[in-house]
Amino acid sequence: MIFLCLKHEQTSAIFIYPLKFEIMISKKEIINDLPLFECLTEEERTLLAQKSELKKKSKYSFVFLSDEPSTCIYFLLKGTIKIGTHSVDGKEIIKSIIHPKALFGEMCLLGEEKRLNFAKAMNENIEFLAINAVDILTLMKTNHRLSAHFMSQVGKRLRSAETRLEALIFKDARSRIIDFLKDNVLRRGRKVGFEMMFKHSLTQQDIANLTGTSRQTVTSVLNELKKDNLIYFNRKSILIRDMAKL
DSSP states (O other): OEEEEEEEETTTOOOEEEOHHHHHHHHHHHHHTTTGTTSSSSHHHHHHHOOOOOEEEEETTTEEESBBBBBBBEEEEEEEEEEEEEEEOOEEEEEEEEEHHHHEEEGGGGGGOOOOOEEEEEEEOOOOOOOEEEHHHHHHHHHHHHHHHHHHHHHHHHHHHHHHHHHHHHHHHHHHHHHHHHHHHHHHHHEEEEEEEEEOOOHHHHHHHTTTTOHHHHHHHHHHHHTTEEEEEEESSSEEEETTTT
């Protein structure tokens, strides 16, 4: 536990106070800032803050592994996480990339007893909020708006998964890579003059795993687009020069 030391000016006595209350306030501020919990009452947010736990992990470490007990949901606060699994031949398959404020590990609220996927920090340290699934389910029984918000989030994830599956079936590798660039710049990009840029922490192998292609194909397509002056890229960002022409 962290303590706060204060010295009395007249008596020079030193008083020591635990900072548990300050930590709880910090967690409540985080919960206040999460879209999923905007429907909660002040009392419910305070209770959730008391039951939640702030955690940190170093880069490339796992938040959870496949087959581990599925007991908590998480909200990413800092860094980037990839959610994925492995094929029978050991190849990594990335299902989604998680950015700050996003929910992950939510399948425990839908009956998952053991994790089907892994959650792994990417190339920077991460911070996240962990909440026991039992505490969330208890809140859902009395706050039906929370249940509706959660189902809306799950619905968006399912629609995104369906879109990726359709792309794997109906689109070629080049189109899937270009769609990946467009989707990321629209969701997370910013304008730079007349161009659009998004920062990322993905390797070309990560992009390949996300788009169902090979690293060599990703390298080839990116270099072709760069040669045609449609994009510019480095290890941490991709600049799209003209969305209409891409």
